[in-house]
Amino acid sequence: MWARCSTGVVRLRSPSYLISTPRAMSSSGLVLPFDPSAASSKVAGTDPHALWNSTPSGDKPPKVGTTRTFFNTPQGKTATISSLGDKFSQKKGDEKRELVRKAVGAGVKELKNYDGVKEVSVDASTDPHAAAVAAHLALYKFSLKTSPPSRFNPNLKEPIPEKFTLAPLDASKEWDTGAVYAEAQNLARTLMELPANMMTPTIFSERIKKELEGVPNVETFVRDEAWAEERNMNTFLSVTHGTSEPAKILEIHYKGAADKSAPPVAFVGKGITFDSGGISLKPGAGMKLMRGDMGGAATVASAAVAIARLRLPINLVVVTPLTENMPGPSATKPGDIVYAMNGKSVEVDNTDAEGRLVLADAIYYAITEYKPHTLIDVATLTGACVIALGEVYSAVYSTSDKLWEQLHSAGETEYDRFWRMPLDDDFLPQIHGSNADLQNTGGRPAGSITAALFLKAFAEGCEPKDDQPATLNWAHLDIAGAMEATRPSPYQEKGMTGRPVRALVEYVRRLANA
Numbered sequence: 460m461w462a463r464c465s466t467g468v469v470r471l472r473s474p475s476y477l478i479s480t481p482r483a484m485s486s487s488g489l490v491l492p493f494d495p496s497a498a499s500s501k502v503a504g505t506d507p508h509a510l511w512n513s514t515p516s517g518d519k520p521p522k523v524g525t526t527r528t529f530f531n532t533p534q535g536k537t538a539t540i541s542s543l544g545d546k547f548s549q550k551k552g553d554e555k556r557e558l559v560r561k562a563v564g565a566g567v568k569e570l571k572n573y574d575g576v577k578e579v580s581v582d583a584s585t586d587p588h589a590a591a592v593a594a595h596l597a598l599y600k601f602s603l604k605t606s607p608p609s610r611f612n613p614n615l616k617e618p619i620p621e622k623f624t625l626a627p628l629d630a631s632k633e634w635d636t637g638a639v640y641a642e643a644q645n646l647a648r649t650l651m652e653l654p655a656n657m658m659t660p661t662i663f664s665e666r667i668k669k670e671l672e673g674v675p676n677v678e679t680f681v682r683d684e685a686w687a688e689e690r691n692m693n694t695f696l697s698v699t700h701g702t703s704e705p706a707k708i709l710e711i712h713y714k715g716a717a718d719k720s721a722p723p724v725a726f727v728g729k730g731i732t733f734d735s736g737g738i739s740l741k742p743g744a745g746m747k748l749m750r751g752d753m754g755g756a757a758t759v760a761s762a763a764v765a766i767a768r769l770r771l772p773i774n775l776v777v778v779t780p781l782t783e784n785m786p787g788p789s790a791t792k793p794g795d796i797v798y799a800m801n802g803k804s805v806e807v808d809n810t811d812a813e814g815r816l817v818l819a820d821a822i823y824y825a826i827t828e829y830k831p832h833t834l835i836d837v838a839t840l841t842g843a844c845v846i847a848l849g850e851v852y853s854a855v856y857s858t859s860d861k862l863w864e865q866l867h868s869a870g871e872t873e874y875d876r877f878w879r880m881p882l883d884d885d886f887l888p889q890i891h892g893s894n895a896d897l898q899n900t901g902g903r904p905a906g907s908i909t910a911a912l913f914l915k916a917f918a919e920g921c922e923p924k925d926d927q928p929a930t931l932n933w934a935h936l937d938i939a940g941a942m943e944a945t946r947p948s949p950y951q952e953k954g955m956t957g958r959p960v961r962a963l964v965e966y967v968r969r970l971a972n973a
Contacts, residue, residue, distance in 0.1 A: 564950020
């Protein structure tokens, strides 16, 4: 008799447990995370230890995420057992949650290999929230291939369901919440993966409006370029000049607090739906990745969808400036100087540093129009950040120690991690050396830092002034490295990541319930 494991196919020592081949596989699947060092116990009538020990195990305890799949167990299910690792019982808190995510994600990924499985139950008893996050993230796989038919095809008349359904063995609110977190991240992944011809500013706005249809306490507004011109949003408009695709500013207003007039949290997200670099044209190799340059807008909008669906008791405003950056005949030229909404003059030294231009006006607008107590802007902003932090961390620049600590803690809990970077005025001469108040680049050295300092000039109230305390908690998140995974993890495939959606939702959840 045989079973499949993550390292191949092995002969079973105890053939009475199962029918021998995947051809006899049940349509019902079961994911069982198990602790090799814990006492044996049955889950849903199945003894994971006994099943695991029925196969050759070797001398070493199984690493976290090592799986073995047994076909047609006595309970009539295809059971995938996934190791939590030999150190699981010694871990606590955030580290333990991540082991649960890895084990559950590896189990769901393993069951994706079988076409016959239609519904999967997950033993989520160790951590229902983490298990739900991992299961739903692991199930996701983006493709626009036509065979088998893709559920992401925008021409579909009827939606195609996921490969199989997911449910916990025991229903819980924590599982349901974790599923919302993961579904929001998957939404951001989809928005970022879709090519630029299928995710224009108009399509992005309509998609988010559709996601929020029927959700209580939500209003959406889609502003056009004429609206932006009336408000002198000239740094934003300077980027729109090179494209024939209509630019938009999408706003999401969620009023979940008991006091609907209470100051909100504000999210601002960079929404460059395709970034060619403009006149300062990027190299052609790998340019298709720039379909994901609207990752900031995708993550803040998707986080807002989750926050609204969870009905968190807080007020939230989201502003996403959306446009392509193209080298058309009317495109902004290097050396052009424009006056931003706040009146500052800005020299466009390099048109490929467009993200900070669209964010500048959006940040100032969100602050002056809606008076938030906290503003977080999110952007795939600089290649310098990719060099500094790779794919592991999102960079945080903040004038508020408290806000940094809150973001860091939320990121650790969701393993959607942040790293604080310096925001020192000693770097300012790099962007103050032109004929304008600000220059949109400061050269290669400290490129991510000078970009953050540029944005700080528009975050009105983020620092003390005239002996008065700061009126705004502000943080800038540079997610350029975290936007894409070039290597798969146990619970996520390669591709656009949708980070840091879960960390943002967790931050707001804690703030709302404080």
